[in-house]
Amino acid sequence: MRETDVVVIGAGPVGENVADRAVRGGLEVVIVESELVGGECSYWACMPSKALLRPGAALRAAQSVAGVTGGALDPAAILRRRDGFASDWDDSGQVGWLRGAGIELVRGRGRIEGERRVLVDGDGGQTELVARHAVVLATGSAARIPDIPGLREARPWTSREATSVGDVPPRLVVLGGGVVAVEVATMFADLGSSVTVLSRSSLLRGMEPFAGDLVRDALRERGVVVREGARIDEVRRDGGTVRVAFSDGEVEADEVVVATGREARTRDLGVDDLLDARGLLDVDDTLRVRGSDWLYAAGDAAGRVLLTHQGKYEARAVGDVIAARARDGEVDDAPWGRHVATADHAAVAQVVFTDPEAASAGLTAAQAEDRGIRTRVVDYDLANVAGAGLLADGYAGRARAVVDEDRGVLVGLTLVGPGSGELIHAATIAIVGEVPLARLWHAVPAYPTLSELWLRLLEEYGL
Structure with a gap:
């Protein structure tokens, strides 16, 4: 003892x-x-997954600026770098x-x-x-393994197997539409897999709806097949092939990843x-x-x-x-x-390391409404911020601020676009500190950076 x-x-x-x-x-x-x-x-989880996600994002960031040419991903080198992390x-x-x-x-x-x-x-x-x-x-x-006929017998991967992978499968099916699902889809598409995502609902449904829409569109642009509203009927493994039958048909792959919650x-x-x-x-x-x-x-x-x-x-x-x-x-x-x-109740920050990144702090508009907060929603196109155009040619992104009208403070911010992850902590500080928007107006963002978003949001609000 x-x-x-x-x-x-x-x-x-x-x-x-x-x-x-x-x-x-x-x-x-x-x-x-x-x-x-x-x-x-x-x-x-955190460290190996982000090590696998960063190379593809870095390459696309470089290639999104005119004057930068060439560049390619080396899957073996990416996996070795992951091993170090x-x-x-x-x-x-x-x-x-x-x-x-x-x-x-x-x-x-x-x-x-x-x-x-x-x-x-x-x-x-x-x-x-x-x-x-x-x-x-x-x-x-x-990882939660749902009760789907044949799934456990098919020896599915969870996030553990996905982030510690040694050999990249040519074909991969991802079950789920949350953070793990979209990050796994992103990293394996970058590593060279042909990826299919089957989600029962829209992607990233815990965030503002536009976040899942923009991430889904980006995945599809990179060749990922995304099926939202897919009901999985059966999973079976025949030798080296996994077959997933769902509401709209059947897909074959070499491995299946379960990313349906924890x-x-x-x-x-x-x-x-x-x-x-x-x-x-x-x-x-x-x-x-x-x-x-x-x-x-x-x-x-x-x-x-x-x-x-x-x-x-x-x-x-x-x-x-x-x-x-x-x-x-x-x-x-x-x-x-x-x-x-x-x-935990009102100021949680989160970053989804897809490309583009999706980041949020505090409450969504729907969550604020459920709590009886009288809100005003302010949307802004991130591409209109001068710093965004310098960061990437053809920058695409969106921001939504949720304001408590009775107290005049920010209660939520959602961002989608390159650089969102490093931008979100300012919102966390504003929410935790309950900084009045009239005072936040005096926090002048440096020009030309993405942080100029704060000025534009406050202008849209009417300050």
Whole structure:
């Protein structure tokens, strides 16, 4: 048995941040991990996927400026570069970081066996961990495999296999229309695959409708077949060929990728009786499980916002509040306080690394309306910004701002176009800071940059 102040189950970026903040707060922490330290984002999601997406975007960015000629993608070199960003699936560097931060690692699968008690099954046997103050679930999420006849038997890829691919399949079918689906379609089209996307709904339906429309059109221009409104009837594998039957016909491919959503890894962790129908725990804004004074969940395991950066934000709040409560210190749990994750509700930023990029912060117009906010929507053609024309000949993009008319503040911004990902954080700051538009008018953007969009949006609004 090993006693410590805090036990964190899961050593991905969320668990690492919880542990780091708790240690900085003067607590002793043991972190438990059954796979690679660093988690999904480091080895099978954020880092390798963006490494695969960047070369194609960079080439098209160069070729979109008159005077630049030539250039070609080298798939083998792209995969080698990806390997570097995934640390060759070796977590020794991350383990070294834990050690340097004063965090103890226990390898194995952790399960809660009682109040503040965690039993870890590892290669060396079982280890019992007892937490004096808190246990935190930071176990992430896994790809959801829908119940489609023959799909599991067809041995589909998930995002893990797609981002760690060694041999690029000549033909690929992607099931889904969300962020993972459109990014996978983009990267494999760049790598030379013939790609078909089958989506039950329009693409990127969680964003403003025009985002999915522009991304779909760009994919089609690069030869990707996109079928929206496709109902998958059956999937079967015959030797090296996968056949997907759907509402409008059948398509053959060498591999099929399932990108139809994710689900929290909270089952079989000793908390099944606390889970709702979606497999989620009911947590407050300090990410503590309601009804408990010792159990927390953060990141995908909490199920609030399934984005790495938002999970790390939650993790910082969790580590800090556990340390504060352990010292009987002051807990700042009012909205926007140090120990809460208020931004989860109204100021989440996201970038979809397709080409063009799609980025958003805060609420869509529909979401704001659902919350009873009296809004005004301001649309603008990004191609009319001087900096856009300098960035790319024939630049195409669009922006939509959602304004709370009663408070005179921005509550949402969606951008589609090259450079959108680096532009969106300004909107996040404006939303979190609740900056009045009349004051935002005095934040003069540099000319000629894409940021001149802010001036144009405010002018369209009437300032």
